[in-house]
Amino acid sequence: MPERGSLRGLRVLMTADAVGGVFSYVSTLAQELTRYGATVCIACMGPAPTAEQQRALAGSGDLRLVNGPFSLEWMDEPWEDVNRAGEWLSDMERELRPDIVHLNGFVHAALPWSAPCVVVAHSCVVSWWSAVFGERAPERYDQYRERVAEGLKSADRVVAPTRAMLDCLRAAHGYEGRGEVIFNGVDPSQYFRRPKQPFLLAAGRLWDRAKNLELVLAAAPNLPWPVRIAGPRSLDGTKDSQCEAVGYLGQLSRSALARVMGEASIFVHPARYEPFGLAPLEAACSGAALVLGRIDSLREIWGEDALYVEPDDAAELCAAVTRLVEDPILRHRSAARAEARARGMSSRRMADAYTALYLELASAGDAHRSSAARAGALS
Numbered sequence: 001m002p003e004r005g006s007l008r009g010l011r012v013l014m015t016a017d018a019v020g021g022v023f024s025y026v027s028t029l030a031q032e033l034t035r036y037g038a039t040v041c042i043a044c045m046g047p048a049p050t051a052e053q054q055r056a057l058a059g060s061g062d063l064r065l066v067n068g069p070f071s072l073e074w075m076d077e078p079w080e081d082v083n084r085a086g087e088w089l090s091d092m093e094r095e096l097r098p099d100i101v102h103l104n105g106f107v108h109a110a111l112p113w114s115a116p117c118v119v120v121a122h123s124c125v126v127s128w129w130s131a132v133f134g135e136r137a138p139e140r141y142d143q144y145r146e147r148v149a150e151g152l153k154s155a156d157r158v159v160a161p162t163r164a165m166l167d168c169l170r171a172a173h174g175y176e177g178r179g180e181v182i183f184n185g186v187d188p189s190q191y192f193r194r195p196k197q198p199f200l201l202a203a204g205r206l207w208d209r210a211k212n213l214e215l216v217l218a219a220a221p222n223l224p225w226p227v228r229i230a231g232p233r234s235l236d237g238t239k240d241s242q243c244e245a246v247g248y249l250g251q252l253s254r255s256a257l258a259r260v261m262g263e264a265s266i267f268v269h270p271a272r273y274e275p276f277g278l279a280p281l282e283a284a285c286s287g288a289a290l291v292l293g294r295i296d297s298l299r300e301i302w303g304e305d306a307l308y309v310e311p312d313d314a315a316e317l318c319a320a321v322t323r324l325v326e327d328p329i330l331r332h333r334s335a336a337r338a339e340a341r342a343r344g345m346s347s348r349r350m351a352d353a354y355t356a357l358y359l360e361l362a363s364a365g366d367a368h369r370s371s372a373a374r375a376g377a378l379s
Helices: 022-035 051-056 079-096 125-133 139-154 163-173 213-222 254-263 278-285 296-302 314-326 328-344 347-378
Strands: 011-017 039-045 063-068 100-103 117-120 157-160 179-181 197-203 227-230 246-250 264-269 289-293 307-309
Touching: 011 022, 011 079, 022 039, 022 051, 022 063, 022 347, 039 079, 063 079, 079 139, 100 347, 117 139, 117 347, 125 139, 125 163, 139 163, 157 163, 157 347, 163 179, 163 296, 197 254, 197 278, 213 227, 213 246, 213 314, 227 254, 254 264, 254 278, 264 278, 264 314, 264 328, 278 289, 278 296, 278 328, 289 296, 289 314, 289 328, 307 314, 314 328
Parallel strands: 011 039, 011 100, 039 063, 100 117, 117 157, 157 179, 197 227, 197 264, 227 246, 264 289, 289 307
Antiparallel strands: none
């Protein structure tokens, strides 16, 4: 296991966006890496991080956050902005001279980086489309396909949070290179089991078909306990999803959501597509029993320590929840097993894995540069 201080002197340039769970992953990992002695610059693209997101990084040692207001590669018609973002990142590499470039996107891996480049696959439009709609993504995503494939091929190492997500990359983009699985992690000290209350919790954007909260809305009138949903209710502030059996909590801060998770007895997440899923991990750390979508990635992570339902079967969701409600021994046992598994997926364990990867790649990069220098001197 790497020791604290083992990254002393190592500089990391890490990309991020502030739109979804990637920023939580980046902020958690970056803070852990600074405890190992690394200097980390987070280059955040897209909308600027919120005040809460920025506060999460305050006082985190050798950590710098910069923002470039560029469209993200998965957005509609982003390519001019993506190219400008590439120039911005290249300028940053020349300024910072990082030892490792850690990209939480695909396309910019094709840039001519001087340092070893790690690509971490958090999600993919093509595999998302297939999982959500059951068909091949339309032709308008062909350029996305091509540029993602080019980025994957160019990376020195590709990391995915689950084997299932790595398999998605191979199926969707024909990736044949070396891949590594590193589970995401959270800081367990931020989550607490509070006196449990008789309600179910779900979290996510109501319009996100991958998270599949419409199944929770469909099942809610027939569930034995009330349901609370944390997250924005509408995409544009006008359209809304209504269900009288649901209590809408709105967008919560991380600390407020952690408090609600601590009180929830059951967390429901019947996802159609979920490369990893930080929300179930956080809920399990808070002592909630899990009812999840029956998909490969979630089964890979949680094994026998959760109940699973088909993402299109509201009756099965009702049956699974009712089983936990009516059998408190099963509910408590299931919650305890999920919590024990979740606390093993800590931010420290995640940082250990990335530390080992960085040291391996940085050493290989040093050897390559030394060989190139010797070849140049002899020519």
